[in-house]
Amino acid sequence: xxxxxxxxxxxxxxxxTMSYVMACLTLFQNGAxxxxxxxxxxxxxxxxxxxxxxxxxxxxxxxxxxxxxxxELVKSIDSGTTSDVSSMEIHLxx
Amino acid sequence: xxxxxxxxxxxxxxxxTMSYVMACLTLFQNGAxxxxxxxxxxxxxxxxxxxxxxxxxxxxxxxxxxxxxxxELVKSIDSGTTSDVSSMEIHLxx
Numbered sequence: 001x002x003x004x005x006x007x008x009x010x011x012x013x014x015x016x017t018m019s020y021v022m023a024c025l026t027l028f029q030n031g032a033x034x035x036x037x038x039x040x041x042x043x044x045x046x047x048x049x050x051x052x053x054x055x056x057x058x059x060x061x062x063x064x065x066x067x068x069x070x071x072e073l074v075k076s077i078d079s080g081t082t083s084d085v086s087s088m089e090i091h092l093x094x
Numbered sequence: 095x096x097x098x099x100x101x102x103x104x105x106x107x108x109x110x111t112m113s114y115v116m117a118c119l120t121l122f123q124n125g126a127x128x129x130x131x132x133x134x135x136x137x138x139x140x141x142x143x144x145x146x147x148x149x150x151x152x153x154x155x156x157x158x159x160x161x162x163x164x165x166e167l168v169k170s171i172d173s174g175t176t177s178d179v180s181s182m183e184i185h186l187x188x
Contacts, residue, residue: 045138048180052165056178067161069184071146084150086142090163 008032012039012047020050025058028094034065037090040072044088051090065093102126106133106141114144119152122188128159131184134166138182145184159187 008027012020024035039047055062070087102121106114118129133141149156164181 042136042139044142045136045180048138048163048182052163052178052180056165064163067163069142069146069158069161071150084146086139086146088142 007034007036009036009038012037012043012050014043017046017049017053020046021053021058024050024054024092028059028062033094035092037092038087040074040087041085044086047088047090051092054092059094062092062094065091067091101128101130103130103132106131106137106144108137111140111143111147114140115147115152118144118148118186122153122156127188129186131186132181134168134181135179138180141182141184145186148186153188156186156188159185161185 010020010023010027020037024037027035037047037051051064055064068089068091070089071084072087073082074085075082104114104117104121114131118131121129131141131145145158149158162183162185164183165178166181167176168179169176
């Protein structure tokens with residue numbers, strides 16, 4: 001992922017939870033100060049898991065600074081219909 | 095559920111999302127000012143859905159006041175083993 005400034009975003013999707021934990025760990029080790037975990041729909045639970053594992057087990061000096069909820073309009077590729085999907089951003093900070 | 099003061103809690107579990115939306119609506123209509131949606135594990139996504147549907151579609155005067163993440167130790171009835179499960183509280187306020 002190359003060089004990072006102080007702000008980075010990790011999109012949480014279908015990979016195992018630990019993939020996102022490791023992605024954040026790598027970002028923090030490379031100098032990131034603020035990381036945002038973004039997730040939609042069912043991946044929201046996974047983003048919370050990743051945030052908890054990170055802050056409770058791996059980097060206790062990282063805390064959950066703020067959490068934002070949102071709703072995104074998602075268009076299905078198959079049916080072409082649109083539907084509302086919940087989204088979440090977890091802002092982690094060193 | 096009877097009478098309610100200004101503070102109420104709705105536990106989000108395996109029922110359809112709209113069950114929890116309706117539970118909150120009823121509480122607000124009965125005079126509740128603050129409602130906490132609590133969820134663990136995969137139900138976290140559902141709690142976010144319920145909060146978004148409530149605040150965006152049904153009661154625009156209700157807002158997400160704060161969100162807390164946590165980790166709970168859950169003991170399996172079958173195996174007797176314990177494991178960490180992420181939890182979330184969404185505080186809604188009129």
